[in-house]
Amino acid sequence: MTRSLWQDRRFVRFWAGQTVSQFGDRITELALPLIAVGALHASAGQVAVLTALSWAPNLLALVLGAWVDRRPGKQGLMVAADLVRAGILVSLPVAALFDMVTLGQVYVVALLTGLAGVVFGNAYQSFFARLVPRSSYVDANSKLSASRSTSFIAGPAVGGGLVQLLTAPVAVAVDAVSFVVSAVLVGRIRVDEPRSAAEDVPAAPSLLRSAREGLTFIVRHPVLRAGLACAATLNFFTFLMGTGLLVLFADRELGLSAGVIGLAFGAGATGGLLGAVTAPRISRLIGIGRSVAVGAVLFPAPYVLVWAAEGPWWARAGVLAGVEFVSASGVMLFDVNLNSLNTSVVPDALRSRVAGAYTTMNYGIRPLGALTGGALATVIGLRPTITVAAVGGALSLLWLLPSPVPGIRALAGVGRPDL
Template identity: 40%
Template sequence: MKIHLGGLWRKPDFMKLWTGQMISEFGSRITREGLPYAAVLVLAASPAELGFLTALAALPVLLVGLIAGVLVDRVKRRPVMIWCDIGRFLLVGSIPVAALFGLLTMWQLYVVALLVGVFTIFFEVASQSYLPSLVERENIVEGNSKLGASSSLAEIGGPPLAGVLVQTLTAPLAIAFDAISYLFSALGVGLIRKPETKSISAHHEFNFWREVREGLAIVLSNPYLRPLAINSAISNFFGSFIGTFYVYYAVNDLKLEPGILGFIIGLGGIGALLGTLLATPMLKRLGLGNSLLVALFLGKLVPFLIPLAGGSPWLVIVCMALPQLLGDATLMVFLIHSTSLCQSVVPDRLLGRANASMQFLIGAISPIGPLVAGFLGSWLGVRLTLLIALVGMLLGSLAVIFSPLRTLREFPALQQETSDDSHASYADN
């Protein structure tokens, strides 16, 4: 019996990209778990040092997010991805090398966390901007679904794999697997044979601030992208409340054992993987607007079970497990469709800046969230703070409800630019 694979399964260039990124995603999960292990087990880091390490890893989106968008729109995207992978290979690979010679310090971890974050921002902006030129328009949702599946599988298998490697090899040596994974990603992207056609404005002299404003404007003025950015920014802000107190609340208030809590959190990866499988069927059956709304509301209503959890131990487990499973599934559907929408409506020459502007607008106020959460948690208690966070996230949905998004049946046609925006093209042979 022959198995017939359709869609992007039969596109060798996309499969090279997908395979490399899947390996890289697993490696990144090892480093995400391994860096704190290295800091604590090898360098005896204090809580303050761990907090600083985490903050540095999150800082690049604010420092270079908009810069990445401008530069990615001025150069070929595939080489950017390759060089970012090589840069991350060298940075992450320096950790096991330093550890072998007894030279590892917290300062090195700080530098690696910050610079890897910078390279990751550039890679993600370039990757999201490159996908539409690699696959046909009708395959964008499938492409984003498959790339999302890579992340979901890594979320399921990465942390356990990291734990085993750290326990058997020590944290610094386990991180070596992540360094090698970036080489596989670079190899996958480098083997792509489809020429990359890139358009640059023929009369557009470089002006950094003008191009930053142009990228922000394409998001803030677009009737489809603006509500998505507003909703996601509000959701990220209030969602950081949940991230701040989730483990504390589960262990101290609900008395969940770490092993059970780890299993519950792992269901989030399974849910996200389920979401990658549901994205295309929901789009075909419900249409784009209804699919976005269903995913949005389910993803924000189910988590209300978290602050309402109580009663028997089994009921508590169910109340904490369903938001991980169903919430992450619907969130993945929403992310796939919203990312595909951005890639569909933004002209190629602006796509890097549009993706970077979305990341910047969504992440700009997120660092304030944990500070507000800490204040409210001390004043009102953790359970009530979680409830406030979920109400805030739900209110963010109003931006989508009262927007043209709800009426969309399919992805809008790409808006053609005027003759003033004539472009010169070149191909990456």
Template identity: 40%
Template sequence: MQTDTRSDSPWRVRDFRTLFTATALSQLGTNVGYVAVPLVAVAALDASPGQVGALAALSTLAFLLIGLPAGAWVDRMRHRRVLIAADLVRAALNVSIPLAWWLDALTLGHLYAVVLLTGCATVFFDVGSQSTLPQLVGSQALVSANAAVVSLQAVSNIAGRGAGGGLVQLLTAPVAVLFTALAHLASALRLTAVGGRQAPPPAPRRTRLRAQIAEGLRHVLGNAELRALALTATLTNLGVQIVNTVLPILFVRELGLSAGALGLFWAAGGLGLLLGARCARPLAARLGHGRTHALTGVLLAPAALLVPLIGPGPWLWAAGLGWVLSMAKIGTANVLGVSLRQRMTPDVLLGRMNATFRFMLTGALAVGAALAGLLGELMGVGVTLWAGSVVLAASFLPVLLSPVRTRRDLPARQPDSAVAGEAARTGEEAPA
């Protein structure tokens, strides 16, 4: 892979530009599907709140099932091949939804299977992408590269979810899912241009898979800063997922609003994510990385308590403002938190570190979706919305109470030799 440690601009690295455009296509398709798939269940299959919650839970359950071993597997494989294969699988799975609908054979069971298997492919794509990035751009450009990627995710939220709502309204939800499939296919084709000078796969490892997984868990949970980052991000995802799971039901059934209005509400959150990501680097340069992370949590996270006030007229705007501010906090935290954890991790552990984070973060999405469905069935949509918003509002506390809040600069990158030293102290074989 290309690596440029002398420049602080990732845009000078051709492979980064290629990865960025491929990710843009993939993110656009994912966000259209984010709106379209639950609306297929609600509008085409008359799904209940519990069934919508189960659908959302299955979309992230894969991270609980294979998230940790996926990190060890990704550390053994060429990352480009992992990304391409994941996109092709997601394209094939998503195209089956409109095909089944056209044949009048679409069922909730089909949707459940598609979102579960798509989630498995996403496990490998996410872990592989975050593990590839530091190797492509080098340490000097890492924060800029992460800011660009988080900004891309935000723009994709705006464009993809806004377009998703419009496509559902104009063409029906199943047809909108076809766009998701085509976007993943285009991403896979673009990724074929990455890694012309990619390093060969590492030599076979003598360490057992279980020991490698444990090594990644120790690296994250045994470090006070990494542990705090993981806990804050986990609480954030839990709260966000509870809220997002019930929003389609709230908008379409209880408030009588259109799918386009739901897409615009989610797109507004994407705008907040973009603003937070773009502000992260200049704020960190002025205030320090850790202090910026902590202060944005204190100042912005409580705005989530405005979201349950959603209703007709001005209350919809108030809830939208709360959502935008909450997402701005997440955008800043994503840039700073991801950069910090990448710099604190040797290359040989990147896959397992990212998999451990994704296991916790996306596991929280699965738990949040299931919890939202259960609370929605037992206590109603309003109570569920309050529960998710309270969790989101308090999500900054682990970072605030940890050493992260005092960190001024990013640490020096850890060498791979640190892993060998740790393995020696614990009596395990180091990765080959």
């Protein structure tokens, strides 16, 4: 019988660190666009640029993943990345004290925190595989995703309140503190990190070759290839709207205050908690592969309902919350099962390289989606742009249908990742 992860102190410590950090992130994800829209009067195009800069560092993940593979301490990289992000975020409330916050600074903060986040994410994959036994991948991802979903419930509401009471730059300081807490908790975990063959290869001559190996593995693996194509398509279309344009839509089209926007996003995020908690049960019922497919449709499709957001303020906020509820449920069902499936098919020796290549393609397309969304919103308006995102995102299912993914019922039926 598999031991409960709640009895594993190392996992609980890691879970706690990620939970605290996720709550801080939700505040910043709301505060940064509100700084741009409210205090600096940013246009739709400028908000789109902010979203793009947040995700642009993922374009470097292919090379950074190969670099991380050569580093002997993945845990140390994660701690350093947390501390770097904390320091960068603190610059905003400091600048606010002297009334010197500019859109340029907000752009730089988004770019640099994103870069540190890529390093953390690439190291995370190897660390997670050493921390959690293979049989508990889905359970662990469910618990971590449940925390993430819970942060989407409370984080925006708290963030919206903090922005109204203390201003957005001061609210960002809370996220900085959360990264420090995460660094302390992750740094205290003891995990066996044996040296990989990649750590012994000279860095300069073979870094690009190592990065190419991760990309080649994905392209040749039918499960990873289909999953990446589906996820990247989802990311492109959902980032046509992105958090920034959704905030702009709620602020200018729906006429909602920062506090109400936060409450609507928070209420909608309860769907994410439901999706994360029920993902293991649903995967056992219909299979991991089919769960991924269902999530791929439920994530974007509900946004076609933005056309129904009319009437009194509570009705407009209710539609926004309802759309977010169904969408958040879908994305958790998608993420929990696809992340577990991906982890199960990647060899230990290639984890960071594959993670880097996967991130470059999957998250690297987000800036392109955000910039395209900004241009579309300028030309055709916010509601039509969000509708295009919903329909295009749902069509990502077409990548999965001819692949082995829908037929995979459990991780036990997937070949073990050996080289």
